[in-house]
Amino acid sequence: MIADVPRRAPGSALEAQVRVISALFMRELLTRFGTSRLGYVWLIGEPMMLAVMISTVHWLSGSHLPNDLPTFLFYGMGYVPFMMFRSITSRGASAVTSNMSLLFHRSISLxxxxxxxxxxxxxxxxxxxxxxxLGGMLTVGEVPSDPALLILGLLLSALLGHGLAMVLGSVQVFLEFTERLVHPFTYILMPISATFYMVEYMPPEAREMLLWNPLVHVHEMNRWAMFGDRVVPHFDLGYVMIWVIGLNLVGMAGLRGARPRLSMSD
Structure with a gap:
């Protein structure tokens, strides 16, 4: 499978890079899920079950979300974007150490x-x-208030995770023990990222502290894009963009610095 990765031809760097990434993409897909459909079912089932459990507990407690927000959709749309960030960060951070053999091909970069x-x-x-x-549209008639903003929010969540994954992946080349800290770190982020609550209902002091976290801004933006005027959002798009650009620049610089270290250890 490794031998099928196309080599880059002079004069067509961009086209060859797309082909390389496409081949690696298919390799990752088969490695992650194999040929069994069970892997795909579980990937969808995990956030569904979590949303159902939280919604059920919320319903049994007799409490209601403000402005009749659909409970299942509220918690599901909070957790899945965070799951995207967490998956990209944790699995992306290990992309370097788990694919060392591929680096023998000059056509493949970190x-x-x-x-x-x-x-x-x-x-x-x-x-x-x-x-x-789609489930929200079919069951409760809930249509996204601003689909374009929702797509942007999901993209920003992915780019934050991508930048952080590059930073952590490059650090692992120099400090191997940091690999064990990635998963606990991403789980610690969950309760301070407004995944299951709105910062509008937090005390002012706590709200100010939470808003230092760019993920809070992303989740607030996603809720505004989904539910519109029924929520009171607190987000700053410019602040999130600063984090996205900063993490990705530092991450790419870190990968460039880590590559010679890997060459010396080959």
């Missing part, structure tokens, strides 16, 4: 490995988001 793996995670999670939206 950035190619990152893009292929993270693109696969983004597309899969985006498909799950689409299923939640």
């Amino acid at each position: 950035l190619d490995l990152m893009i292929a793996r993270n693109l696969m995670e983004m597309m899969v999670c985006a498909a799950i988001v689409l299923l939640f939206i």
